[in-house]
Amino acid sequence: MKKLVAVLLTLALVLxxxxxxxxxxxxxxxTAEEATEEVATVETTEEAAETTDEPIxxxxxxxxxxxxxxxxxxxxxxxxxxxxxxEIYFDxxxxxxxxxxxxxxxxxxxxxxxxxxxxxxxxxxxxxxILEECAEKGIPVxxxxxxxxxxxxxxxxATASTNNENAAAIxxxxxxxxxxxxxxxxxxxxENPVVIGCLSQDAVSASVTGRTTGFVNKMKEIAxxxxxxxxxxxGHTKWESIVDxxxxxxxxxxxxxxxxxxxxxxxxxxLATPGIAAVFCSNEGAVVGFLAATxxxxxxxxxxxxxxxxxxxxxxxxxxKNAIRNGWFYGSVTQDPYQIGYKAVELAYEAAMGEEVSDVxxxxxxxxSTNIDDPDIAxxxxx
Amino acid sequence: MDSQVKKKLNMQxxxxxxxLIILYVFFSIFGNNFFSVDTLKNILESxxxxxxxxxxxxxxxxxxxxxxxxGTVMMCSALIGAYVFKQLNWPLTIALxxxxxxxxxxxxxNGLLIAKLELPPFIxxxxxxxxxxxFGSIITKVQSQTWPTATAEIGSWFKKVFIxxxxxxxxxxxxxxxxxxxxxxxxxxxxxxxxxxxxFGRYTFAIGSNEEAARLSGINVSKWKVLVYTVCxxxxxxxxxxxxxxxxxxxPGTGNGQELNAIAGVVIGGTSMAGGSGTMVGTxxxxxxxxxxxxxxxxxxxxxxxxxxxxxxxxxxxxxxxxQRTKAANRVKKS
Numbered sequence: 100m101k102k103l104v105a106v107l108l109t110l111a112l113v114l115x116x117x118x119x120x121x122x123x124x125x126x127x128x129x130t131a132e133e134a135t136e137e138v139a140t141v142e143t144t145e146e147a148a149e150t151t152d153e154p155i156x157x158x159x160x161x162x163x164x165x166x167x168x169x170x171x172x173x174x175x176x177x178x179x180x181x182x183x184x185x186e187i188y189f190d191x192x193x194x195x196x197x198x199x200x201x202x203x204x205x206x207x208x209x210x211x212x213x214x215x216x217x218x219x220x221x222x223x224x225x226x227x228x229i230l231e232e233c234a235e236k237g238i239p240v241x242x243x244x245x246x247x248x249x250x251x252x253x254x255x256x257a258t259a260s261t262n263n264e265n266a267a268a269i270x271x272x273x274x275x276x277x278x279x280x281x282x283x284x285x286x287x288x289x290e291n292p293v294v295i296g297c298l299s300q301d302a303v304s305a306s307v308t309g310r311t312t313g314f315v316n317k318m319k320e321i322a323x324x325x326x327x328x329x330x331x332x333x334g335h336t337k338w339e340s341i342v343d344x345x346x347x348x349x350x351x352x353x354x355x356x357x358x359x360x361x362x363x364x365x366x367x368x369x370l371a372t373p374g375i376a377a378v379f380c381s382n383e384g385a386v387v388g389f390l391a392a393t394x395x396x397x398x399x400x401x402x403x404x405x406x407x408x409x410x411x412x413x414x415x416x417x418x419x420k421n422a423i424r425n426g427w428f429y430g431s432v433t434q435d436p437y438q439i440g441y442k443a444v445e446l447a448y449e450a451a452m453g454e455e456v457s458d459v460x461x462x463x464x465x466x467x468s469t470n471i472d473d474p475d476i477a478x479x480x481x482x
Numbered sequence: 483m484d485s486q487v488k489k490k491l492n493m494q495x496x497x498x499x500x501x502l503i504i505l506y507v508f509f510s511i512f513g514n515n516f517f518s519v520d521t522l523k524n525i526l527e528s529x530x531x532x533x534x535x536x537x538x539x540x541x542x543x544x545x546x547x548x549x550x551x552x553g554t555v556m557m558c559s560a561l562i563g564a565y566v567f568k569q570l571n572w573p574l575t576i577a578l579x580x581x582x583x584x585x586x587x588x589x590x591x592n593g594l595l596i597a598k599l600e601l602p603p604f605i606x607x608x609x610x611x612x613x614x615x616x617f618g619s620i621i622t623k624v625q626s627q628t629w630p631t632a633t634a635e636i637g638s639w640f641k642k643v644f645i646x647x648x649x650x651x652x653x654x655x656x657x658x659x660x661x662x663x664x665x666x667x668x669x670x671x672x673x674x675x676x677x678x679x680x681x682f683g684r685y686t687f688a689i690g691s692n693e694e695a696a697r698l699s700g701i702n703v704s705k706w707k708v709l710v711y712t713v714c715x716x717x718x719x720x721x722x723x724x725x726x727x728x729x730x731x732x733x734p735g736t737g738n739g740q741e742l743n744a745i746a747g748v749v750i751g752g753t754s755m756a757g758g759s760g761t762m763v764g765t766x767x768x769x770x771x772x773x774x775x776x777x778x779x780x781x782x783x784x785x786x787x788x789x790x791x792x793x794x795x796x797x798x799x800x801x802x803x804x805x806q807r808t809k810a811a812n813r814v815k816k817s
Contacts (some may be wrong), residue, residue, distance in 0.1 A: 207521070
């Protein structure tokens, strides 16, 4: 009998842990958020939302928490939640390859009967059935960031996003304005080709592939002006258009996984390519991997071993901002993550209220060491 | 006295199903809209693929071994299945056989490495874990692969057959009926019969209880071990089909850690990591406990890290229970 009591007590212990967790949940998550949150006002808005009677509930399903980018989106989303008095639940999978986790999260949220859902899908195919269910139940879906590309179900009523192709083309245009690089492109011969690298973390997500496409196409167009017919795109089958004996090679390097170490390996491969003259890193993850491959960027300094390399990034983050401030990077393209989050919740609220909504382009900007501290840029480049 | 002790043991066997029910009731009270058909479907659907892996690895764990490769083998099978269907335009039925075949192949390799070349299971399957992850990426050229969706032109039956379907019985409409549950049940029955009612199952237990004794009593241990790991691989391949049916897109380089979910389910279900004891029904309950926990915690607004944390706590709790149970059982034997 003693044993049975002991066994039951053990079970009770395990179960009581859950019992304790539930009531304490709001406090615990609140303190956890307090630690990570940059904007202090968020705390008060959350509490305000909780006390209101039956506020409109909108889950905001992001692609992850990994990068600071998502924290800025979250800040924007929470600001909009406060402005419109809606209750939001911001969540995303631990890694941007965890498609299954995200699908489960959205299903769980859908079971709570929300008024609208804001969604940045990791894979459109994986959420097709969920979207059909949303369409059937009349729950409007708002895409944000990369949104839900090629949705056929009609559930997605609007998307708040950056036009990634246009945004990445800005970097290619800036490469075309760089005198050193232009001189190199003019001097390039099939014997000594110039290589322009593009470092991307995957060939899956729409935002990264869109940027890669935007950059590659624009860069090819610019390079053709200097070496007509001698521009080759190599490295990944998706973008490949190989020309024999090229004078300018656009090398697309896609890493095996989205982890920093994997991107670092890809960055090393690019850096080891003979004739490498410029590199475009298509997101914050790629920038972090690239910096790791260049002694945290110091190799790019005026006396470093890659001093002549022209590097452009995308997005922001402390490490990237540091590289730009020091002039190690030529510059970077930034989206407006705060606006993405804000507009997503705003559109979701309007859709939930039955208003007509349409796509919003949240814009992109070029920033470098000269304008990084301008007030309107500083607002966009999160730490 | 004896019957009293027996009763007590039966009570302890009921603890796992009881815990499942308590958890479900608990989350139904405290979770946001947890007690609903939708949530029940979610619980079922997120446990299919883990269930298949867990059924397979139950055999391996009962022999006293371990298979760390099932998670990545599952993904590798699903990747290659999708690859032959989408890129090589093979018929979907063939692609399904390829999926299971890839799983069986890796299972066979594991079995041969462990039984014939006498590698420790941990090392052998650690190796095949990495190999299968790499293999899937190599074949697919690190491109994610998609299985047909319910509205696809070719193969739209895939989801309807394996995951959920809408149909009519008379005038009643069953919307989004979780047909996958029948598959899980069917393979649970097959697995349970295989484990508890066949020579294969008896030898599995015999090898796990005392490998040397099994050998001395004339069992061809290495042959049966190869079979056990192959069965485990086949179940991992089947898991691949249901993973694909539930999540459609398969990303190369993933699958790490999924095997631990399956192993945790097996352990929660009372199968001893030391080998020689375990039940298939325990495994089934184990995976549902994990699935209820996962869905329940997110219904309470607790995000993914909390779910992982509590799943860990449950694994420890379950093993503590198991130790108590073994101690009690030993006392019975002595008396």
